[in-house]
Amino acid sequence: MYQILSIKNYEMTRDIKIRNTNSGTIEICFDDSALISSQCFDFLKAGNEYMCKIMLFGNIVSATERLQDKVVLCKVICRDVIVGRRHMVKVGVNGDEYYVNISKSNEFMGTNAFYFKYSRKDLIQVDDVVHADLL
């Protein structure tokens, strides 16, 4: 579960600051759901708790880049999990769970872990509401 700490609104998108109630990890997640669909995350309220799925937006990188900023070691939890209608990979990073969007043809598919450089963390599902990009 995640608790909503704060919501920073921009003109058409927003950043949601959330805290994992199990691990205490604080995330800042990008939310553009309201821009593309009325089925969006506009029901979120600061202080409340929700089931959230977070996607790491970025690319797999080689181990030689592991010391760079925002490069994390992703341990594969499930190679093929469906969120909405999108096939994704569920990974663990330092005890927290995330989702990544990787083509099945990618060379990582044979490994149990990979380094991933993310530029953004996207909110892709909150409770039963899935981001329209994944539908």
Place this chain on the structure above:
Amino acid sequence: MANSGVKYNPDDVIAVTKMPDGKLVWLEKGNVNAGLEHILARHAEGFAAKGVNDIPSFLYDVLSTNPITIGTNEKGLFADYIFNGNKYRIAYGTNGYIVSFFPVK
């Protein structure tokens, strides 16, 4: 733009172009919430990861192609593009002011 009737600050305009459907859109320096300043603050990293460092020029290139999706919602208008194998989203107002531009999943 001067003949279009839209309100804009000419000193702040970074780029102006027409979308394939003829709609005039423009990018201003903006602020932390919208425009180039917002795009740079919030999405420069995402663009850099795609090999894009000159965002206004890249925006021009993307806008010269046809969007794969155009939509409208309470928040405003958006258009999605596939460019060099990656997907990008432009968010803009009904007047054509480009609010944001970012790579998407």
